[in-house]
Amino acid sequence: MTDTTPPLRIGYVPEHFSTPLYFAQKHFGLQATLTPFPSGTGHMITALREGEIDVGIGLTEGWIAGLGKEDTPGDGGYRIVGTYVETPLCWAISTGAKRPEISSVSSLKGSKVGVSRIGSGSYVMSYVLADQEGWLASTSSADVGPYKDFVPLQTFDKLRAAVNTGEADFFMWEHFTSKRYYNSGEIRRVGEIYTPWPSWEIVASTNSTKLAKDDRLQDLFRKLDQGVKYFGEHQDEAVEYISTALDYSKEDATEWLKTVQFCTETSGVDIKVVNNCISILQKAGVLKEGKGLQATEMLVSGLGEQLP
Template sequence: MSLLRASKIGQSKLARAFKVGYVPEHFSTPLAFAEQQGYYAAAKVQPEYIPYVSGTGHMIEALRNKDIDVAVGLTEGFVAGLGKGQDWFKIVGTYVKSPLCWAISTGINRTDVTSIDDLRGGKIGISRIGSGSYVMPFVLAKERGWTEPFKFEVLTNFKNLRDGVNDKRADAFMWELFTSKRYYDTKEIKYVDRIYTPWPSWTITAHVDLIAKETPETDTLARWLKAVNLGVEYFEQNPDEAVAYISQNLDYTAEDAEAWLKTVEFVRNVGEVDTGSIIDNTVTILQSAGVIEDVSAEKKNEFVHSVADSI
């Protein structure tokens, strides 16, 4: 069972409960370690972690509905949403510096899809409009020089995506490589190709209402981000424990967890946002791929709320 849950610490004038959306995959391990090691309690914050197996697009909706206050998700989904005028949240930090490797998968018996070229103008399964699984096909088309538009089939979650490529509701879908690999091993889906994000892969966002309520006395975001930093540090210093946690709680083999550890680089100070690589670069690529329209420099400045100075 995952360690992520509401931190059980005593009520305090300096401790405020808030809800954090996250994807229950291997990337969440430092968040769990921060709880396990008591870093949230020491920081006097009470995060309640809410899992979103369907990913970033669903968390953006949850932020809009105020079901969560903070979300840890994919950069491209958050930036695409902000670029489309979704102004109920801001980017407050960076979580993972390394790019995300998206595996492109199809049904195990799909003889009509044997290479990436077979997807040109095809139907792509996605979790939600605006999610990373929706954004990345545009990036793929841009990289390949394709002009034919994709058709999209909204399938909500990873299980439905796997089913969808087998029953031909979709020709392929994109999902993180190591999360997909288990289902290559069990012969449920078939690997086609891969594509990397040209930006840091995971960022942290917060609802504007939470940001507006922040005071030097509560400082909820800064306190939580400091605790997450310690969780990242513990993760990096204890790779064997990370492999054990991932393989026992998050549906990955120990071998895959070890392989993933060699590819991932978390941010040492998660409260920092490199606007050049995260905002400018991502906006430029998403614009060129046709995901969002032109965004002014003034508007891009509004995408980020800086917390770094408080950490």
């Protein structure tokens, strides 16, 4: 990167998963402007398309749904360029503290789903849940879906409030981010569902960069790999950061470390992961076969993607 080249503008979700990114900047000199998106992947998609950020680190299903929908605008605005987290994500399914009528996952059929945004990970996973529970087959009419309504609420705190006021009946969010609010009694856990794919990917905007040749992107991968390695070797520091700068207890941060595996080489994407995600999202009704971008079109040649 030259002195005249502006630093990358990187969007990220300000949760425990962002710790290696923080370490990449703190300890290894990553030159980037980090912009938090507490409302998640769907908001980052909008920001990428509007030229507000250059790179996003977010949920696999959100990125792929954003490119695979039949109404994807233009060239989609971004491409998947790297892999961040290899382990699946555990989505906790939550309702209000005083909602006795919601007693199990089976009672959620036909209810109002709180989501951060339409097209976000929380939205996409509600369809994966419906498919897993067999609700899609029983609501096959074009006018009838598995849920009564989707209620976009942007942020985690608004989602928690909505299930207590009745604006929404349930929502899904990452397990450890939700856990402290179960402990406090603000919301109640109904169940959980795991993503059937590695949970976090890295994307880059198509607006202004030649992605495979952008030195800033290659620098990001190098520094992020160093941040991931440092994270693995300094878990006490990771717990301290997560429990002081982010919204977690030391106990939850320590427990989370046992469940997560970051990618040691963040550049490149396994196309089998993309194909599997597309297949499941098509089955769940989120994507339509033959519409939107196909798997190879979602990636960038020259970044180490693993083609069959």
